[in-house]
Amino acid sequence: MRIRVNPIKCDAHGLCAELFPEWIGLDEWGYPIIKDAAIPPELEAHARRAADACPTLALLLLKD
Amino acid sequence: MSAAPEIAVLPRLLSGVSHRGTAQLERHLDEHGPLPAPAELSAKTLLAAVEAAGLRGRGGAGFPAALKMRAVRSARGQAIVVANGCESEPMSAKDALLLRELPHLVLDGAALAARVVGAEQVIVAYEGQNADTQVSLAHAIRQRRAAGTDTVAFELFAAAEKFLTGQETSLLSQLGGGPPVPSFIPPRPTERGVRRRPTLVQNVETLAHLALIARHGSGWYRALGSDDEPGSTLVTLAGAVGSPGVYEIELGTRLEALLEAAGGPTGQIAGLLVGGYFGSWLPAALAGELELSNGWLRAHDAALGCGVVVALPASACPVAETVRVAVYLATETARQCGPCVHGSAALARTLHGMALGRPEAGAFAALRRWTTSLPGRGACHLPDGLSHFVATALATFPRQFEDHARGGPCERCGAAPLLEIPA
Numbered sequence: 001m002r003i004r005v006n007p008i009k010c011d012a013h014g015l016c017a018e019l020f021p022e023w024i025g026l027d028e029w030g031y032p033i034i035k036d037a038a039i040p041p042e043l044e045a046h047a048r049r050a051a052d053a054c055p056t057l058a059l060l061l062l063k064d
Numbered sequence: 065m066s067a068a069p070e071i072a073v074l075p076r077l078l079s080g081v082s083h084r085g086t087a088q089l090e091r092h093l094d095e096h097g098p099l100p101a102p103a104e105l106s107a108k109t110l111l112a113a114v115e116a117a118g119l120r121g122r123g124g125a126g127f128p129a130a131l132k133m134r135a136v137r138s139a140r141g142q143a144i145v146v147a148n149g150c151e152s153e154p155m156s157a158k159d160a161l162l163l164r165e166l167p168h169l170v171l172d173g174a175a176l177a178a179r180v181v182g183a184e185q186v187i188v189a190y191e192g193q194n195a196d197t198q199v200s201l202a203h204a205i206r207q208r209r210a211a212g213t214d215t216v217a218f219e220l221f222a223a224a225e226k227f228l229t230g231q232e233t234s235l236l237s238q239l240g241g242g243p244p245v246p247s248f249i250p251p252r253p254t255e256r257g258v259r260r261r262p263t264l265v266q267n268v269e270t271l272a273h274l275a276l277i278a279r280h281g282s283g284w285y286r287a288l289g290s291d292d293e294p295g296s297t298l299v300t301l302a303g304a305v306g307s308p309g310v311y312e313i314e315l316g317t318r319l320e321a322l323l324e325a326a327g328g329p330t331g332q333i334a335g336l337l338v339g340g341y342f343g344s345w346l347p348a349a350l351a352g353e354l355e356l357s358n359g360w361l362r363a364h365d366a367a368l369g370c371g372v373v374v375a376l377p378a379s380a381c382p383v384a385e386t387v388r389v390a391v392y393l394a395t396e397t398a399r400q401c402g403p404c405v406h407g408s409a410a411l412a413r414t415l416h417g418m419a420l421g422r423p424e425a426g427a428f429a430a431l432r433r434w435t436t437s438l439p440g441r442g443a444c445h446l447p448d449g450l451s452h453f454v455a456t457a458l459a460t461f462p463r464q465f466e467d468h469a470r471g472g473p474c475e476r477c478g479a480a481p482l483l484e485i486p487a
Binding site (some may be wrong): 006007008009010011012028029030031033036 | 247248400401402404405406407437440441442443
């Protein structure tokens with residue numbers, strides 16, 4: 001699984017980085033910088049939680 | 065690169081320009097012969113020829129034309145073709161030249177592309193500010209209608225005058241009545257584009273090549289260039305050369321040969337911009353070995369892109385030129401994606417301060433950070449292009465940037481701008 005952001009929808013709420021800090025950081029304006037790599041299975045639950053929590057539904061989970 | 069055989073001659077696309085008047089259907093047919101009828105050249109055979117030719121898109125991204133066509137063919141629904149003539153790259157003139165001087169070559173290619181994907185309708189998009197393009201295209205379409213040349217219906221579309229106007233999804237947004245702003249992918253235009261139908265968007269130069277591949281075959285196309293990068297391509301040459309303008313070159317041509325064909329350098333060169341405003345600055349010292357192929361350029365972190373080549377004269381200031389373009393690109397953001405809105409403004413502001421001799425604290429480190437962290441984080445490639453343009457400028461002209469940061473504007477900063485910024 002990978003995680004991607006739709007940058008048009010993203011409003012820099014920053015919840016994703018709080019919920020999934022192993023994979024998502026924030027730039028100086030609060031927008032996510034996401035690791036572009038396959039998420040290990042043990043972290044997939046965190047990825048799902050981050051995607052579900054996004055207020056603008058900007059995060060996409062992609063199957064590898 | 066190995067020496068190319070001398071059997072194929074240039075120009076191909078531009079052969080009609082030299083004796084003028086190929087905007088007329090009759091002259092076009094004299095020059096190139098008729099379009100092969102569907103009975104002689106089926107969609108499948110044509111697609112196989114495009115694939116065998118190895119034709120790549122000439123809009124900048126260089127995507128294989130056959131792959132895109134296949135994707136549209138295999139998508140559900142009646143396909144539609146968009147001939148994209150909105151180069152919107154201020155230094156590029158090749159697409160406007162094709163539409164103005166050789167509209168029939170482009171329309172032939174668009175009709176053939178429609179044959180491949182089973183479309184009945186072609187939209188030809190041009191930059192709305194170019195009135196002469198509209199006149200030439202409308203005239204060409206009327207002539208074809210009178211002669212019964214096509215089974216497809218052509219429609220003209222005047223696109224907005226913005227840097228992002230020709231970006232594929234931005235153009236599709238306009239065709240749907242929306243603003244000239246990109247959209248997020250997926251969905252891919254090949255699956256859902258104009259009127260939610262599978263849409264083949266091809267640059268007009270790509271279509272012009274298709275018109276000739278259909279007539280002469282893939283072997284003819286591949287007689288120029290290398291195995292990896294076959295064929296010819298259009299470049300727009302600007303800057304310190306005797307005769308700037310649009311040239312058709314064999315892929316892999318040495319820059320020196322192109323400069324020579326264009327009347328030679330008019331003076332000392334400070335640096336080279338290859339690929340336009342989404343392209344790369346390269347040091348003048350590379351001019352002697354520079355090959356106009358993506359293979360050679362890739363090894364130097366560059367690409368042909370839209371085919372713009374600028375020889376920056378030593379009388380120009382690379383810092384001033386870079387800052388002007390960076391500010392322009394930052395103002396052309398569609399203002400949709402946070403990293404682009406904030407990042408492009410930060411890049412432009414920081415460069416501007418540096419050029420004036422008032423650099424922000426940690427300016428160089430910040431520029432390095434942004435140019436590496438912004439790419440890939442917008443819906444379109446504006447942050448990527450701008451970042452690369454700035455990063456290669458800093459790498460190519462380090463001393464000039466440091467001198468400006470320390471001492472402010474140089475005596476060349478006031479020279480007339482070379483890199484064009486639309487009003």
